[in-house]
Structure formats: C-alpha cells, structure tokens
Amino acid sequence: MPTLPAIFRSKRVITLVASTAVLGTLLTGCTATTSTAGTSTSTPSSTSTSTAPTTTAAGSVVAATEAFTATLTSDQLASLNQEYTLENAEAWSNLPQAMSRNRVGLQLSELDDSQLTALGTLLQAVTGTTAGEGYDEIQQLLNADDYLADNGGGSDYGSGNYFIAFLGTPSDTGTWELQFGGHHFAVANTYTDGVLAGATPSFRGVEPYGTFEQDGETNAPLESEQVALAAVLASLSTDQLSSAELDGVYRDLVLTPGNDWAFPADNEGVQVGTLAADQKALVLAAIATYVNDINDADAATILAKYESELDETYVSYSGGSSLTEQDDYIRIDGPSVWIEFSMQRGIILSGSHPHSVWRDSTTDYGGTQQQ
Amino acid sequence: MRNSALAALTVLAGVAALILGVAAPASAHVLPTSTVVLEVHDDAMDAQLRIPVTDLVSASGINLGDETAADLAAHDSAVAAYIARHFAPESATAHLVPPDGADPRMFDLGYDVVVHRIVTHAVIVSVQNDWSGGVVESARGLGTIRRDTVTGEITPLTVDLGAASAWTGFTSLVSLGLSHIREGVDHQLFLLTLLLPAPLIVAAGRWAGPARPRTAVKRIASITIAFTIGHSVTLALGALGLPAPQPVVEALIAVSILIAAVHAVHPIFAGREAVVATAFGLVHGLAFSATLTGLHLSGGQLVLSLLGFNLGIELMQLIVVALVLPPLMVLARTRSYRPLRLAAACATGIAAVGWLAQRVGFANPIASAADGIEGVSVYLVVVLWISALTVVGYARLPLTRSGRSAAGRLTGSSIRYPWENAS
Structure with missing residues (x-):
C-alpha cells in the first residue's frame, strides 16, 4: 500500500467546535458578511469573505489544476480528464473502491510523491483552512483509511484507493467538476464560468471513529461535526426535542449515494425559526462544519445563504440525542441545505462510525440533473 | 469483521x-x-x-x-x-x-x-x-x-x-433439459467414453480394427437407447419421490465415467455395453431428478415437466452423439484412432478420478479443470470433424482426380478395411 507524502499527513489541530466561544466567533464571522463587511478579523473565513471575490477563488482553482496537470504523464492525464456528464458526476460512492468500482478518474496509487504534492496544493486551493475542516479534514480522513488498511481492512482500503477526476476541462468559461473521493469520502465542486456553482453532494464518513494515531499523527476527523450537531440537540428543551424526533429507525442516510434529487417534499422536525437566538447559532455552527470544508471565500458565500434561510430550516433526529450510538441520526433540512449524520455499526472495527452527507436541493452537481 | x-x-x-x-x-x-x-x-x-x-x-x-x-x-x-x-x-x-x-x-x-x-x-x-x-x-x-x-x-x-401457460412450463423444461446436458460435462463424458470403442471389434481380448459400419451404428444406437432407458426410469422415480442421496449419486457418476474410460482402453465388458449403459443410466437419472425435485412441482405440472425435461435431455444427447460419432467412425478406420482413443480414455479417466476425489470431499485442481471442459468442447468437436474430413478427403482424392480405383493407394494410406481384406 503506497503511503502519501507528508503533505497528506497533517498534524491534527485539537481545537473543536465544542465551546460557545468558538461558536460565537463563527457566528460573528457570518454576521460580518451580511452587515459590515471587512470589520471582522476574528476568523480566517470572515477575513477572506470580506476581501476575496468568489471569482478570484475559482480562477485560482483553474491555475491550481494546471499546476497539477503539468506534473502528470499523458496516460495519467487520460485517466484524470473525463467527460462532464451527469453519469460521471453521479459515479461517487461511500463504499471502498473494491465494492464500488464505479469511480472515474486517476487513482492516487498511480501518483509519485511530487505528483501527490501537486495534488495536495490543488486540494488546498479548493478546501477550507479551518482546523478540523477542509484540507485538514481530508488529510485526516485519508489517514483513517490508511489506519483501516493497517488494522484488518487490507489492501481494499488506504489512501491509494482514492480518485481525482476532472469532469470537463477546468476553465473559467463553461461548466466542469472537480471530483475527489474514495471510501467514506466525496468532494464534488462544480464550477460554472469560473464561479463555484455547487459544492455538493459532499460525503464524509469515518472509521475508526474517535481519536486515533496513524503514521505518528493524531487524528479525529468528523469529531467537530459530531460535537456541533450534538450541541444542537443538547440545547433543545424537552418539548423541542419531542417535535424534532422522527418516527422510525434510521440505520443509514436517507439521501445515500445514487439517491439524487430525491429530497423529501415535506420538512420534518423542529423549525429553527421557532428557536432562541443561541440555539439558532448552534444550528448555523453545525452547518458551518460542513460548509467550511470548501475554500473560505466560497464557504462564506454559501453559509450566508444558509443563514438567510435559517428560520425556514428544520432540525430532526432519531435514536439518541448524543449521536454516539448506532442508529443515532440527525438531519438539518432547509430550503437549500440538507445535512444528514448517521451513526452506524462498525464494519472493520468494533463500535459505531458515522456516515454523513451534505447536499443542496438547488445546487447539487451545480444544478445539473436529469431532464 | x-x-x-x-x-x-x-x-x-x-x-x-x-x-x-x-x-x-x-x-x-x-x-x-x-x-x-x-x-x-x-x-x-x-x-x-x-x-x-x-x-x-x-x-x-x-x-x-x-x-x-x-x-x-x-x-x-x-x-x-x-x-x-x-x-x-x-x-x-x-x-x-x-x-x-x-x-x-x-x-x-x-x-x-x-x-x-x-x-x-x-x-x-x-x-x-x-x-x-x-x-x-x-x-x-x-x-x-x-x-x-x-x-x-x-x-x-x-x-x-x-x-x-402449461406450454410455457413445458418448453422451459425442455430447454432446461437441453442446458442440463450441455453444461453437464460428466454426463457427456460418460456417454462419449462408452461410445469411444463402439466402432471397434474385439480380437484376442483387445480392441482391434474397425467393426463394419452397420455393426458400429447398431452398437452405438443400442448403447444410447440403453442409457436413455436407464436414466428415464430413475428420473421419473426420483422426481416422484424416490430418495436419492446426491453425494452418493454424484460419486457413483464419477465411478461410471472411470469404468467407461477403463473399458475404452481395454475391453472389460465387450458385448454387454448395453447392460452397463442401462445400469449406469439408472445412476445418472437420479442426478437428473434432483433438478426436478428442486422445482417443487406436483400433479400435472410434474408430469409435463418430466416429459419436457427428459425430452430436452434426449435431444441434447442426440445432438452430442450426432456431432461426435461420424468423425469417430471415420477416424476409427485409421491408425491414428488407437492413440486418439487411448489419449481420450486416459484424459477422461484422470478427470473421473479428480471428480471422484472431489465428490467424496477432496477438492482438487483436476476436478476444477474438468468442470471447465464445457467451454472447449466446441473446439474439440471442430478438431474431430476437420481430422475426419481430412482423412476422407485424402482417401477420395485419387478417385476424383483420375477415376482410377483407389484400392492401390489405400493400401499405402492409413485407412484399413479388414472385412474387405477378408472377403
């Protein structure tokens, strides 16, 4: 099993979204984007929001793709460059490659160290800088799969089994998608005329769940998501909890890979508009743990949209509200945003592990869907 | 896990x-x-x-x-x-x-x-x-x-x-019978191996020169019919509920192939082939019946299924015999038939031993390879026909070219007609 160079093995930054202090700064940052732009200096995301227009960020993505493709052989380029079709866009999965086999693109095991470094630079350009999210999270998730490979999963697992694909030609005109994914992981950034038209479906899952060591690094990917989502449920009163509780058992996500454009017609759960301001802040903070996976400027734009729709957003859950045991499930369903987090039984290891998906009912696949 | x-x-x-x-x-x-x-x-x-x-x-x-x-x-x-x-x-x-x-x-x-x-x-x-x-x-x-x-x-x-409709049920059973023999390498091998020495006469306790065509055809027909009668009886009995322990049946089928292979090398039941074919037909029929009992049929559906399934089996058996026997009968008159017969019988014997071991619980590569013969049997048939047609063409060549009797050339060729020499 090839291991990735150091750039893919990050040191985990321990700060988590557990404290209200962090939540406060996130909220301040987001508020800043809608009111007095440029005044907030508390977080990287708020700073970049106020200074960098979205188009510049996308432009740098095209430049980053060119820097990466310059390192590749013609055979590798042939694998990397795929047609922009809905079929290719939908060819992602949460399953390990040995069971999915649908993925298109260039497999990471085909890349040498310098090519992997170039890929890392590209991924950094499209992902966020928040600790525990974005690029940091990607590195931790790949470490997790290397951990699985070393601890009973075997060669079907590990960071060499991930794929990078360009659907369409990266350009500031027309539509193309940057697709990166593998076991428990899918990034789907669709760019139209140089602007990020959609950052979803975005899948995150991890086994082992919790803190683990891999190649000398400490990792705990998706802990920030779990903590932020559990904080939402913990803040609800008994009455709010009972209106948030779903009927039935959720053993998996509802909008799993392949279940595209199948958003429920009716919202379920408790409406965020009925919650107190601090509870709303917790919901937005939880959403931010997903949105902040993409680059800071784009994340701020999307988060502002979700914030404007927050009152029309619903939170629902099933199982335990701690979100730690099998069948514990939470959903955030807004006019655009759709986030699900599901605790499931272990596959390679004992104990529970989460699957999670962030979708957007208007901009999944950049809005591309079957006519 | x-x-x-x-x-x-x-x-x-x-x-x-x-x-x-x-x-x-x-x-x-x-x-x-x-x-x-x-x-x-x-x-x-x-x-x-x-x-x-x-x-x-x-x-x-x-x-x-x-x-x-x-x-x-x-x-x-x-x-x-x-x-x-x-x-x-x-x-x-x-x-x-x-x-x-x-x-x-x-x-x-x-x-x-x-x-x-x-x-x-x-x-x-x-x-x-x-x-x-x-x-x-x-x-x-x-x-x-x-x-x-x-x-x-x-x-x-x-x-x-x-x-x-009943017709749909009947025809689907006919095609099931056809595919059962087409995919059932062991059944084909048993019948073909039994037929391998059928075009030959026995002299001094050994397989000798070719029998007269009429004799060979009669013998082939009687072996085929005897096998059919045998397996039809037990197919019906098995489908109607006669208990048949499949592991034992499968092992006995391997034994039947082995015995047929030995007989093809050295005659051990010459002249009594039909009796042996009937006896082993009874064993093979019990294996066929397992397929039918798996369908859990009863009444009229069972009767029609028996008929259709057996018909499918017979049809495919006849197709196999029709494909393989003509070239064998031609090749039986050549000197190359002896090595061909021995090689085929030995290969079959080895496959039978592999199957027997597998079916009493010892998985082995020979059995796995033998199971894969189905894929190459078409090529074997093609090779047989090309060989036979080459022999015929070579024998006919002088006749068609010069119109002279071929007898003189035939003595120099590989084809022998012992009964003509005798007359």
Missing part, C-alpha cells in the same frame, strides 16, 4: 407456520436489505423471506438475545405474528392462497416487514420458481420495496408475474 446473521423464514402456503433458520453470514459491507423470493405453484405461492436479524429485532421490538438460530427458534411464534401483521397480500387471503376470482398473477404484495419501522431499509423481491410463467432454476427480479424519500411513503409493490 463482524457478521450479521440472516433469518430465513418460509411462509408456507396455507399453513400458518414459519420455519426459522440462520443463513450463511453476510459480508459486513453488503447492503442491509431483506429479500422476498416467491415460488409460484399450481394453486398457491410460497414466499421465502430473508431478513437481517438485527433489523428484525429493531423493527419488531422482539428481544432475540444473542440473535442466534436458537434464539430465533425460541421466539418463532412472536416473529411469525409480527410478520403476519406486516405481510398481507392484497388479492390473497392467508399465506398467499388467492381467493376465488382474484388474479393470482397480478397483485399487491402488501409487504412492509421491517421497512415500516426502519426508514432506510429496502426489500428486494424476486420470483424464483414460476413453472407456468417459464421461470425455472433462475430468479427474476420483481421490484424493490422501500420508502420513497420524496413522499416519505412506502410505495406498494404490485407483483406482475405475466402470462402463464
């Missing part, structure tokens, strides 16, 4: 009983789905349910302890009651027996076991045996029962089994 046991539940037509068992552990990454497999009979239907035990526990609220087979058996009636509450076919009454006037081939399955509670669960429904619909020995998908994520409702599954 953790395992999740599956419960196998059989809802028997007309009988309010559930048979519980634990099926082979599923791979952990396999999607947690239930399956419903329908078996369609004359007047009723069986449905076999496979439900992940952990999902059954979650959905039913029945505590199955460690979720072992014994735990399942201990809660048999509670599980049955739970399933009965969530499995009520629309146009059928208890246990899938259609009420008078209801269409037994198109109905709402009325199934929401587990799905009613586990929102993310899916149930895959298929039909495995549907004789009059032409579904035998292979499953046909009917649909999936799951919650529509948009509406949140479980969409009812309408089972549409399509048109049905």
Whole structure:
C-alpha cells in the first residue's frame, strides 16, 4: 500500500467546535458578511469573505489544476480528464473502491510523491483552512483509511484507493467538476464560468471513529461535526426535542449515494425559526462544519445563504440525542441545505462510525440533473 | 469483521407456520436489505423471506438475545405474528392462497416487514420458481420495496408475474433439459467414453480394427437407447419421490465415467455395453431428478415437466452423439484412432478420478479443470470433424482426380478395411 507524502499527513489541530466561544466567533464571522463587511478579523473565513471575490477563488482553482496537470504523464492525464456528464458526476460512492468500482478518474496509487504534492496544493486551493475542516479534514480522513488498511481492512482500503477526476476541462468559461473521493469520502465542486456553482453532494464518513494515531499523527476527523450537531440537540428543551424526533429507525442516510434529487417534499422536525437566538447559532455552527470544508471565500458565500434561510430550516433526529450510538441520526433540512449524520455499526472495527452527507436541493452537481 | 446473521423464514402456503433458520453470514459491507423470493405453484405461492436479524429485532421490538438460530427458534411464534401483521397480500387471503376470482398473477404484495419501522431499509423481491410463467432454476427480479424519500411513503409493490401457460412450463423444461446436458460435462463424458470403442471389434481380448459400419451404428444406437432407458426410469422415480442421496449419486457418476474410460482402453465388458449403459443410466437419472425435485412441482405440472425435461435431455444427447460419432467412425478406420482413443480414455479417466476425489470431499485442481471442459468442447468437436474430413478427403482424392480405383493407394494410406481384406 503506497503511503502519501507528508503533505497528506497533517498534524491534527485539537481545537473543536465544542465551546460557545468558538461558536460565537463563527457566528460573528457570518454576521460580518451580511452587515459590515471587512470589520471582522476574528476568523480566517470572515477575513477572506470580506476581501476575496468568489471569482478570484475559482480562477485560482483553474491555475491550481494546471499546476497539477503539468506534473502528470499523458496516460495519467487520460485517466484524470473525463467527460462532464451527469453519469460521471453521479459515479461517487461511500463504499471502498473494491465494492464500488464505479469511480472515474486517476487513482492516487498511480501518483509519485511530487505528483501527490501537486495534488495536495490543488486540494488546498479548493478546501477550507479551518482546523478540523477542509484540507485538514481530508488529510485526516485519508489517514483513517490508511489506519483501516493497517488494522484488518487490507489492501481494499488506504489512501491509494482514492480518485481525482476532472469532469470537463477546468476553465473559467463553461461548466466542469472537480471530483475527489474514495471510501467514506466525496468532494464534488462544480464550477460554472469560473464561479463555484455547487459544492455538493459532499460525503464524509469515518472509521475508526474517535481519536486515533496513524503514521505518528493524531487524528479525529468528523469529531467537530459530531460535537456541533450534538450541541444542537443538547440545547433543545424537552418539548423541542419531542417535535424534532422522527418516527422510525434510521440505520443509514436517507439521501445515500445514487439517491439524487430525491429530497423529501415535506420538512420534518423542529423549525429553527421557532428557536432562541443561541440555539439558532448552534444550528448555523453545525452547518458551518460542513460548509467550511470548501475554500473560505466560497464557504462564506454559501453559509450566508444558509443563514438567510435559517428560520425556514428544520432540525430532526432519531435514536439518541448524543449521536454516539448506532442508529443515532440527525438531519438539518432547509430550503437549500440538507445535512444528514448517521451513526452506524462498525464494519472493520468494533463500535459505531458515522456516515454523513451534505447536499443542496438547488445546487447539487451545480444544478445539473436529469431532464 | 463482524457478521450479521440472516433469518430465513418460509411462509408456507396455507399453513400458518414459519420455519426459522440462520443463513450463511453476510459480508459486513453488503447492503442491509431483506429479500422476498416467491415460488409460484399450481394453486398457491410460497414466499421465502430473508431478513437481517438485527433489523428484525429493531423493527419488531422482539428481544432475540444473542440473535442466534436458537434464539430465533425460541421466539418463532412472536416473529411469525409480527410478520403476519406486516405481510398481507392484497388479492390473497392467508399465506398467499388467492381467493376465488382474484388474479393470482397480478397483485399487491402488501409487504412492509421491517421497512415500516426502519426508514432506510429496502426489500428486494424476486420470483424464483414460476413453472407456468417459464421461470425455472433462475430468479427474476420483481421490484424493490422501500420508502420513497420524496413522499416519505412506502410505495406498494404490485407483483406482475405475466402470462402463464402449461406450454410455457413445458418448453422451459425442455430447454432446461437441453442446458442440463450441455453444461453437464460428466454426463457427456460418460456417454462419449462408452461410445469411444463402439466402432471397434474385439480380437484376442483387445480392441482391434474397425467393426463394419452397420455393426458400429447398431452398437452405438443400442448403447444410447440403453442409457436413455436407464436414466428415464430413475428420473421419473426420483422426481416422484424416490430418495436419492446426491453425494452418493454424484460419486457413483464419477465411478461410471472411470469404468467407461477403463473399458475404452481395454475391453472389460465387450458385448454387454448395453447392460452397463442401462445400469449406469439408472445412476445418472437420479442426478437428473434432483433438478426436478428442486422445482417443487406436483400433479400435472410434474408430469409435463418430466416429459419436457427428459425430452430436452434426449435431444441434447442426440445432438452430442450426432456431432461426435461420424468423425469417430471415420477416424476409427485409421491408425491414428488407437492413440486418439487411448489419449481420450486416459484424459477422461484422470478427470473421473479428480471428480471422484472431489465428490467424496477432496477438492482438487483436476476436478476444477474438468468442470471447465464445457467451454472447449466446441473446439474439440471442430478438431474431430476437420481430422475426419481430412482423412476422407485424402482417401477420395485419387478417385476424383483420375477415376482410377483407389484400392492401390489405400493400401499405402492409413485407412484399413479388414472385412474387405477378408472377403
């Protein structure tokens, strides 16, 4: 099993979204984007929001793709460059490659160290800088799969089994998608005329769940998501909890890979508009743990949209509200945003592990869907 | 790797009983789905349910302890009651027996076991045996029962089994018989090996020169007919319920091939081939019958199936004999037949030993290789025909060119006609 160079093995930054202090700064940052732009200096995301227009960020993505493709052989380029079709866009999965086999693109095991470094630079350009999210999270998730490979999963697992694909030609005109994914992981950034038209479906899952060591690094990917989502449920009163509780058992996500454009017609759960301001802040903070996976400027734009729709957003859950045991499930369903987090039984290891998906009912696949 | 046991539940037509068992552990990454497999009979239907035990526990609220087979058996009636509450076919009454006037081939399955509670669960429904619909020995998908994520409702599954007729059932059994011999390398090898020395005469206790064509054809016909009579008898008896322990039958089939191979090398029952063919036909017929009993047929369907299946077997047997015998009879007159016969008999003998070992419990590469012969048998037939046609062409060449008698050249060729020398 090839291991990735150091750039893919990050040191985990321990700060988590557990404290209200962090939540406060996130909220301040987001508020800043809608009111007095440029005044907030508390977080990287708020700073970049106020200074960098979205188009510049996308432009740098095209430049980053060119820097990466310059390192590749013609055979590798042939694998990397795929047609922009809905079929290719939908060819992602949460399953390990040995069971999915649908993925298109260039497999990471085909890349040498310098090519992997170039890929890392590209991924950094499209992902966020928040600790525990974005690029940091990607590195931790790949470490997790290397951990699985070393601890009973075997060669079907590990960071060499991930794929990078360009659907369409990266350009500031027309539509193309940057697709990166593998076991428990899918990034789907669709760019139209140089602007990020959609950052979803975005899948995150991890086994082992919790803190683990891999190649000398400490990792705990998706802990920030779990903590932020559990904080939402913990803040609800008994009455709010009972209106948030779903009927039935959720053993998996509802909008799993392949279940595209199948958003429920009716919202379920408790409406965020009925919650107190601090509870709303917790919901937005939880959403931010997903949105902040993409680059800071784009994340701020999307988060502002979700914030404007927050009152029309619903939170629902099933199982335990701690979100730690099998069948514990939470959903955030807004006019655009759709986030699900599901605790499931272990596959390679004992104990529970989460699957999670962030979708957007208007901009999944950049809005591309079957006519 | 953790395992999740599956419960196998059989809802028997007309009988309010559930048979519980634990099926082979599923791979952990396999999607947690239930399956419903329908078996369609004359007047009723069986449905076999496979439900992940952990999902059954979650959905039913029945505590199955460690979720072992014994735990399942201990809660048999509670599980049955739970399933009965969530499995009520629309146009059928208890246990899938259609009420008078209801269409037994198109109905709402009325199934929401587990799905009613586990929102993310899916149930895959298929039909495995549907004789009059032409579904035998292979499953046909009917649909999936799951919650529509948009509406949140479980969409009812309408089972549409399509048109049905006795003719469809009969012809599907004929083609099953055909494929059974086409894929049944061991049956083909037994018959062919038995026929290998049939075009030869015995002299001084050894296989000698070629028999007269008329004699050879008679012998081939009698061996083929004898084998047919033998396996027809036990096919019928087996299908009607004669117990036939398949491991023993399969082992005996390997023995029959081995004996035929020895006989092809050195005559051990010359002149009594028909008797031996009948005896071993009885053994092979018991193997054929296992296929029919697996279809769980009765009454008129069983009679028609026996007829159709046997007809298919005979047809494919005749096709194999017609394809292989003519070139063998031609080649039997050449000096190259002896090495060909010995090589074929030895190869068959080795395959038979491999099969015998495998069938008494010792898996081996020889048996696996022999199972793969099916793929190359077409090429063997082509090679046989090319060889035979080459011999014929070589013998005829002088006749067609000069019109002179070929006799003089024939003595120099590889073809010998002992009965002509004698006359």
